[in-house]
Amino acid sequence: MSDLIRTDLLVIGGGSGGLSVAAGAVQMGASVVLLEAGRMGGDCLNYGCVPSKALIASGKHAHAFGTGGPFGIAPAEPQVDYAAAKSHVQDVIAGIAPHDSVERFEELGVKVITEFGRFTGPNSVEAGDKLIEARRIVIATGSSPLVPPIPGLAEVPHHTNETIFDLTERPEHLIIIGGGPIGMELAQAHVRLGSRVTVLEGAKALGKDDPELAAIVLETVRGEGVEIVEGASATQVSGGEGDIAVTVNDGSVYRGSHLLVAVGRKPNIGQLDLAKAGIEYTSRGITVDKGLRTSNRSVYAIGDVAGGMQFTHVANYHAGLVIRSALFGLPVKASTAHIPWVTFTDPEMAQVGLTEAQAREAHGDRLEVLRFDYGESDRARTERATTGLIKVMVVKGRPVGASIVGRQAGELIGIWALTIANRLKISAVANMVAPYPTLGEINKRAAGQYYVPRLFESDLVKKIVRLVQRF
Numbered sequence: 386m387s388d389l390i391r392t393d394l395l396v397i398g399g400g401s402g403g404l405s406v407a408a409g410a411v412q413m414g415a416s417v418v419l420l421e422a423g424r425m426g427g428d429c430l431n432y433g434c435v436p437s438k439a440l441i442a443s444g445k446h447a448h449a450f451g452t453g454g455p456f457g458i459a460p461a462e463p464q465v466d467y468a469a470a471k472s473h474v475q476d477v478i479a480g481i482a483p484h485d486s487v488e489r490f491e492e493l494g495v496k497v498i499t500e501f502g503r504f505t506g507p508n509s510v511e512a513g514d515k516l517i518e519a520r521r522i523v524i525a526t527g528s529s530p531l532v533p534p535i536p537g538l539a540e541v542p543h544h545t546n547e548t549i550f551d552l553t554e555r556p557e558h559l560i561i562i563g564g565g566p567i568g569m570e571l572a573q574a575h576v577r578l579g580s581r582v583t584v585l586e587g588a589k590a591l592g593k594d595d596p597e598l599a600a601i602v603l604e605t606v607r608g609e610g611v612e613i614v615e616g617a618s619a620t621q622v623s624g625g626e627g628d629i630a631v632t633v634n635d636g637s638v639y640r641g642s643h644l645l646v647a648v649g650r651k652p653n654i655g656q657l658d659l660a661k662a663g664i665e666y667t668s669r670g671i672t673v674d675k676g677l678r679t680s681n682r683s684v685y686a687i688g689d690v691a692g693g694m695q696f697t698h699v700a701n702y703h704a705g706l707v708i709r710s711a712l713f714g715l716p717v718k719a720s721t722a723h724i725p726w727v728t729f730t731d732p733e734m735a736q737v738g739l740t741e742a743q744a745r746e747a748h749g750d751r752l753e754v755l756r757f758d759y760g761e762s763d764r765a766r767t768e769r770a771t772t773g774l775i776k777v778m779v780v781k782g783r784p785v786g787a788s789i790v791g792r793q794a795g796e797l798i799g800i801w802a803l804t805i806a807n808r809l810k811i812s813a814v815a816n817m818v819a820p821y822p823t824l825g826e827i828n829k830r831a832a833g834q835y836y837v838p839r840l841f842e843s844d845l846v847k848k849i850v851r852l853v854q855r856f
């Protein structure tokens with residue numbers, strides 16, 4: 386017989402999205418129960434954003450040893466201790482973990498149950514020996530690495546993002562299947578830490594981003610020694626510990642010591658028994674309306690499990706919307722037009738809103754594309770970080786998208802995320818005075834391009850200036 390708990394809000398999953406909902410709702414006075422079957426903090430903290438960015442930081446330090454020549458610093462061979470780099474990764478996770486811990490959430494007033502949740506009815510969920518009945522339920526169970534049924538793969542030792550950060554021996558030769566953000570970020574980190582790396586990508590590497598920008602990243606990563614094979618779909622895997630062979634569609638075979646599978650994600654819905662609650666789903670995730678409600682009106686789905694953009698800041702954004710809807714009954718509408726994303730390769734690549742191709746398709750001839758090159762930035766020159774480019778897509782004076790590749794692209798995209806989220810005009814960025822010399826000037830200079838033809842190439846402007854000068 387299960388213990389019965391009644392609550393205003395039940396959150397299933399204690400990752401980026403679930404923790405944000407639980408913390409916000411309890412602090413606004415709702416009674417909240419949170420279920421987390423694995424590690425508090427979810428993918429982002431334990432197997433995703435945090436460990437990957439920490440390992441990238443180690444790779445950056447190693448890389449700096451060999452790139453000081455132009456600055457007057459003789460290149461040296463870095464002494465990489467891969468196991469110590471992994472200790473750094475675990476240390477960073479441990480430093481953030483208290484913020485996401487059971488103890489902190491219980492202190493906030495959330496009842497945390499460290500069990501798997503499974504629906505037993507439209508408003509009831511079983512977790513261990515507890516039965517929870519809730520007025521509103523939020524499914525925030527995230528996603529897991531997709532391990533495709535490639536013949537031989539199941540029998541061959543391989544890593545996913547859930548195990549690679551625990552590996553303490555440096556891979557001699559890491560083969561990565563999948564050239565998306567996970568594959569490319571970890572490829573560059575590993576080559577910098579001294580592994581040989583081969584990326585096998587079935588289609589185009591970094592294929593979700595603007596191809597002009599992605600090409601700049603790929604050229605740099607290849608230049609550092611990563612072998613990137615595009616159009617190479619893995620069709621067969623064989624071998625064993627330390628000697629793995631991956632066959633691709635044209636019959637070529639790539640051999641390496643370790644294998645990482647990074648070919649996308651699958652939603653964590655398998656064990657939820659969604660049918661018992663009348664919740665519809667597809668292989669992409671739980672079906673939700675614009676307000677993030679499922680086919681069961683009292684149940685919401687947010688973050689990765691909702692099958693849209695899969696980023697921590699999207700899960701957090703969804704959390705804010707659900708709090709407004711579930712706690713205050715306000716109408717909400719999830720949008721993607723203002724959501725940025727960043728791939729943390731070096732150079733970084735960042736996007737918000739429409740890419741050039743998407744904007745061209747949506748707006749045709751009304752589209753103006755403003756471009757500015759990092760090479761024109763004095764700060765970029767001082768740091769010899771002149772490889773980079775910004776493109777801003779503008780329609781009727783308002784930005785609808787921005788794409789940046791280059792140093793600190795992830796920081797620079799913030800201005801455009803603000804502009805697009807608030808439907809500001811390009812003049813809002815052009816009017817800003819950016820401190821000199823900062824990379825931030827790149828944003829202002831790109832915005833300034835909007836006025837070049839209007840002010841410097843206009844006969845009318847020239848006539849007016851001459852007229853005014855006469856008087």
Ligand SMILES: Cc1cc2nc3c(=O)[nH]c(=O)nc-3n(C[C@H](O)[C@H](O)[C@H](O)COP(=O)(O)OP(=O)(O)OC[C@H]3O[C@@H](n4cnc5c(N)ncnc54)[C@H](O)[C@@H]3O)c2cc1C
Binds near residue numbers: 421435527
């Ligand atoms: C290698 C890697 C790098 C990434 N880097 C970035 C990045 O730099 N920036 C970025 O924005 N995003 C990044 N992401 C994506 C980001 O991690 C996810 O988008 C984010 O974690 C999604 O949050 P979520 O709350 O939907 O799910 P999660 O954070 O995965 O949380 C879901 C939680 O639910 C729990 N759970 C599942 N089923 C149940 C159940 N039935 N009952 C109870 N608990 C359950 C799980 O144990 C998990 O803890 C990265 C992902 C990976 C894999």
Ligand SMILES: NC(=O)c1ccc[n+]([C@@H]2O[C@H](COP(=O)([O-])OP(=O)(O)OC[C@H]3O[C@@H](n4cnc5c(N)ncnc54)[C@H](O)[C@@H]3O)[C@@H](O)[C@H]2O)c1
Binds near residue numbers: 590726
């Ligand atoms: N910086 C970030 O924000 C960041 C970093 C990492 C991951 N993420 C999130 O995690 C998600 C998953 O990342 P991902 O890189 O695993 O997925 P992805 O879907 O973005 O890329 C997977 C790649 O694998 C390729 N592929 C699929 N099957 C293949 C096969 N058999 N052989 C060779 N290639 C194959 C696909 O063509 C694709 O390019 C991302 O979409 C993103 O939302 C974000």
